[in-house]
Amino acid sequence: MPVIDLANPSRFLALTDRILPWLAGAAAFAFALGITQAYIAPDDYQQGATAKIMFIHVPAAWLGTFCWVLMSAAALGTLVWRHPLADVAAKAAAPIGAAFTLMCLVTGMLWGRPMWGTYWVWDARLTSVLVLFLMYLGVIALWRTIEEPSRAARVVAVLTLVGAINIPIIKFSVDWWNTLHQPAAVLRLSGSSIHPAILVPLLISIAAFTLLFLTLHLAAMRNEIMRRRVRTMLMMQADARA
Amino acid sequence: MNLGPHAAFIVTAYAAAIGIVAGLIIWVVLDRRHLRRMLDELDAQGISRRPGRTSEERP
Numbered sequence: 001m002p003v004i005d006l007a008n009p010s011r012f013l014a015l016t017d018r019i020l021p022w023l024a025g026a027a028a029f030a031f032a033l034g035i036t037q038a039y040i041a042p043d044d045y046q047q048g049a050t051a052k053i054m055f056i057h058v059p060a061a062w063l064g065t066f067c068w069v070l071m072s073a074a075a076l077g078t079l080v081w082r083h084p085l086a087d088v089a090a091k092a093a094a095p096i097g098a099a100f101t102l103m104c105l106v107t108g109m110l111w112g113r114p115m116w117g118t119y120w121v122w123d124a125r126l127t128s129v130l131v132l133f134l135m136y137l138g139v140i141a142l143w144r145t146i147e148e149p150s151r152a153a154r155v156v157a158v159l160t161l162v163g164a165i166n167i168p169i170i171k172f173s174v175d176w177w178n179t180l181h182q183p184a185a186v187l188r189l190s191g192s193s194i195h196p197a198i199l200v201p202l203l204i205s206i207a208a209f210t211l212l213f214l215t216l217h218l219a220a221m222r223n224e225i226m227r228r229r230v231r232t233m234l235m236m237q238a239d240a241r242a
Numbered sequence: 243m244n245l246g247p248h249a250a251f252i253v254t255a256y257a258a259a260i261g262i263v264a265g266l267i268i269w270v271v272l273d274r275r276h277l278r279r280m281l282d283e284l285d286a287q288g289i290s291r292r293p294g295r296t297s298e299e300r301p
Contacts, residue, residue, distance in 0.1 A: 039243070049245040052252055056259040096266060103262045110255040114248040212263065219270045226277040233284040240289075 007085050009225050016218045023215045030208035037201035044198070053111040055202060059209035060103035064132060065167055067097030067213070071139070072164040075157035085221075087153035088228070090160065091143050092220035096213060098136035104129060116180050124173035125181040128166055135163045149228060 034055070044051035071093050077086025108126070109119040120126065139156055146152035174183045192199055245252050 043246070048248070049252060050248045052245075053255045056255060060259070095269070099262050099266050103259055106258045106262075107255040110251045110258070114251050216266055216270055219274070223270065223273045223277055226274070226281060230277055230280045230284065233281070233289045237284065237287070237289050 007083055009085060009088070012085060013222060013225060016222055020215060020218055020222075023211060023218065027208060027211035027215050030204060030211050034201065034205040034208040037204050041201045042197050047115060050111060050114055051198070053107055054198075055205045057104060057107040057111055058202060059206045060100045060107060061129070062206055063209055063213050064097060064101035064104050064129070065170055066210075067093050067100065068132065068135075068160070068164065068167055070217075071097065071160045072167075075160040078153045078157040079161075082150075084150070084153075084228075087149060088221050088224045089217075090153065090156060091149075092224045093217055094136055094139045094143065096216050096220060098133060098140060100209075100213070101129065101133040101136060105133060112180070121180050123179040123181065124177040125170065125179050128170045128173050132163075132166055132170060135159075135166065139163075149231075 038052060038055040041052070041055075043049045071090045074086045074090035074093070077083050078090065105126075108129075112121075113119045139159060142156050142159060143152055146155060171184075173179060174181050194202065
């Protein structure tokens with residue numbers, strides 16, 4: 001099947017019908033493996049068992065930023081090719097991205113209190129992630145404010161691309177400014193600084209959360225396509241009555 | 243398993259993560275059920291986006 005055919009909503013629904021159970025199963029398996037590995041992973045020599053929060057905090061941070069990158073790619077699809085499936089992908093991703101960013105903030109605060117002595121500081125990393133969360137809420141509000149989906153998609157696409165400037169700021173904030181947050185430890189040019197005994201469970205956890213994200217996103221995209229069909233049918237019903 | 247002196251923070255963080263993930267899954271499932279029901283109701287009323295197609299033929 002040519003890739004372009006997947007952009008047809010009906011074909012997309014048929015394909016996701018087959019893919020989703022496998023994707024959900026793979027996510028469940030990866031979570032079972034990740035939880036087991038996180039359980040047996042050794043404590044950090046400085047932070048003790050508190051470092052186990054890393055196994056949920058880092059994947060949540062990864063998905064919070066990845067989701068905005070995905071929405072930015074979809075925004076290009078909306079503005080350049082005006083493809084409705086790009087609108088659907090962007091709209092379905094926003095609440096999921098907001099949820100993972102919230103998870104990142106909450107778990108980060110709960111990790112920060114015992115390690116830093118405070119739940120929150122207005123430093124560059126924490127503040128830029130809070131801004132990301134607020135941008136997600138803004139995008140969700142904008143989708144709900146404008147009733148016509150294609151018009152809403154164009155406005156949201158512009159806001160999403162403008163907001164994408166925050167992604168490199170989040171990534172490099174720990175290098176550009178002095179922050180309480182530790183510098184990058186996984187994605188570094190010189191290689192990860194984490195011991196394999198902790199790095200392997202972390203990577204499995206990241207894979208599990210990413211599979212969960214993909215499952216939820218595809219399911220939410222299916223819902224959004226159905227929502228648009230309901231909207232079209234309701235409009236036809238109203239026209240018939242008029 | 244000994245989680246040390248900060249066990250409450252670790253347990254709360256995992257509980258929050260489980261709550262957020264569960265919330266997302268419940269939202270997606272309930273949303274699908276609601277939309278499926280609406281589509282079926284509209285179909286039962288004879289409203290179709292494409293004349294001649296029923297819900298069985300619709301993917």
